Amino acid sequence: MGREKEKQNPSEKALNLLRTRLSNPNFIFKPLSDSPDSNYSKLKFIISSSVTEACNNSILLLGPRGSGKVAVLELVLGDLLQQYPEVISVIRLNGLLHSDDNCALKEIAQQLCVEHQLLFSKVASFDDNSQFMIAMLRECGLAHKTIIFVLNEFDYFAQGKQRLLYSLLDAMQSVTSQAVVIGVSCRLDVDQLLEKRVRSRFSHRKLLFLPPSKEDTERFMEHILSLPVDSSLPHNYTVEFNARLKKILSDERFKELINTYLSFNSTIGHLVRFLFQAVSYLDLDVGFLSLENFKTALSSMQRQPKLECIRDCSILELYLLVCMKRLEVKEQNSYNFNSVMTEYKSIHDSFQTSDYYARNVCLRAFEHLLQHQLISFADNRGHNQSVEFRPVKLLISLAELHQGLKSYRLCPMFYLDLIKIGFWILPLVQACKLHKIPAFDSFLVCYVNYYCCGASFLPLKMVKVAFSRQLS
Template identity: 75%
Template sequence: MGRLNPAEQAKIILRSRISSPSFVFSFFSQSPDSNYSKLKYIISSSVTEACNNSVLLLGPRGCGKVAVLEIVLEELLKEHPDMISVIRLNGLLHCDNNCALKEIARQLCLEHHLMFSKMASYDDNSQFLLSMLRECGLAHKTIVFVLDEFDLFTQGKQRLLYSLLDAMQSITSQAVVVGVSCRLDADQLLEKRVRSRFSHRKLLFLPPSREDCQRLVEHILLLPTDSSLPNDYTAAFNAKLLNILADEKFKGIIDTLCYSDSSVGHLLRFLFSAICHMDMNSGFLSVKNFKSALRSMQRQPKLEALKDCSVLELYILVCMKRLEVKELELCNFNSIMKEYKSIHDTFQTSDYYARNVCLRAFEHLLERALISFEDNKGHGQSAEFRPVKLVISWHELHQGLKSHRSCPAILHKLMDREG
């Protein structure tokens, strides 16, 4: 890898940092009253004191619930080797009880070097789980169940949750159940019999504050001094970066970014994009990179789609808007065509096309998701008769027409009249 130039190497280092959550969130493990230390205390106490525990990690997506948990588990596995076995389940994959138990059995077998039978029934697997819990409890080994997307496990009869939490009521077992969910009301979804067995310990993960964001950016982007990169390059890169971070313009960019979504995940995608924009000739980041990254993060898909529309498609949209203003309760392709014809009759436009051409433009609009069918019923009906609705606001349409390259003046006039 020696032939790579330092800028490229720096790029690879930064990219791998961003895609490694354990690096990013190790930043949060420094402060004493962070979720990290709380979680570590809960799990380690149940390992050392041989007790059962359960905890929910709640918070919006991209705030590092799983990442912090993984850091904690990794450290505990190092501190107490052969004392902990981790079973990981995901609500997206294992929300079906049968499948979840099978997966638990599979992972337990893998961990303890036992033969796993694919043919084992639900009953066999749950018996196996109970006996494993007892055995591990006797050997003072802790089993940690990680249930990602916890809210999806609460669908249906919650038999898995019940059997797990119920098994933890006995003194022989030694286990921790960690639920991870982005629904803040996840514990309210539990049935009564499950809820009474749950410890009601919840850890809330919030997006970082503005100052934390700033420091996190620093933590990620400053190049390490002890890497294979040439020292003078690293020094120059870091000096330049600190300069940028102190810049008011940069702070403004971070503020606008956090205005819409201040989660760490969002910030990481932004930084990733900024690194992609890095100029390879100079090899340094600049404010311009961050600016263009911000632009690529702030997408307005409806306006983009409007810009792509052809003139005929714009006509149809304006017709629909007019019908909406007239307060017709339903509109479909036929009523749009009637409106289209009346516009043509009054203004003698040059863009009057045959019905089947309009129908195809109508289908394009459906494909672009600028309009949509009112309901999912009536698949037997042909598209012309199914009621449709606009999914863009008057304001968006107005703005879209304005920014459109070749929008005819008559459409502007019609829209202004409506407004």
């Protein structure tokens, strides 16, 4: 028993280590920042030069979510704080939290107070706080201290009157102040959101964060996933783990798998999330990563929620969906529960299905569909109407419904046929009517022609019924 525990220990330790690494952005972005033309170096150069030369500056860091803007910035700030410990103070704001000007200024004042061991007054007004900020900027400028403002989710600050941005950038126009404003945003057009008076005070320096290249990705994965040799983990285990990892990484199948994943989620954040999931599938008894881990991670990431919802539906709910789709095919652009029920009834009348239930049971199924968000109310008006009368719309396409029905285990073929009737026959019958071909035989000729064009074939009897119903 004791020996078993010993044996299991390294794999658990390794798993812990990998998980800690993956949730630590500093570790992830460190190796990507050593080259001279990386964003890290550029950013560090800009900030450190404005610190040493005692000037004002402003930069925008742009890039999709998860591309490591904040992480790189934090790395730079950490380095600079070590380098110039006395002359830098960092104020961090987040647009999600402090988009309100009042709240943001309060937060700035509070952080400044903490930084400089001052007493923060909670009751200070907006004007007090903004005066305090300007005074602090001047004082720090005189003492040759740089204040770095990090505005995360910069686009949120650009909403409304932009008073904060204006007062901040305006204060930086004076010679005495010494501050750097760093805006971080995932909106590439964020500088277009700025007002004229703000834009003219903003230096239009932008750093773009692009997804990593293929070589970088590979290097990066190896860096993250391989275990350090000089750790408390047993040496043999580490060596074997790394050897196996290398084999996986060079495997063609693995490369293909990573390419499929990166083709729709290309940022490092997404890649890290994927690796995390793969790592969490690591079998503790085996203790080594395998290709299977990555495969399962990929399959659990690529979800089709609407199809899952359709698979969760009961037959009656599917029936209602089919009815709605048929109504749509018939070009009835708005429908509600009542019109769905008439369609339901008419299908039942002509085909005699076994699934015919009372109205209130159908209403409940209808509400389930609403809950699953397979359908939704078409407008927000008429809250005081009861559900039956409010117009609804389908949130799934015909193809999705078709695929869902096909993959549904117990789905009667009949429903698929119903859709086909709706999709193929109804337009045909309309055409026949237009050209005045009321005979079934001639219709069938058209139908067979159509079938050759790729429509799927239906039982003849069903076609007949559908045809006669349409003409009547």
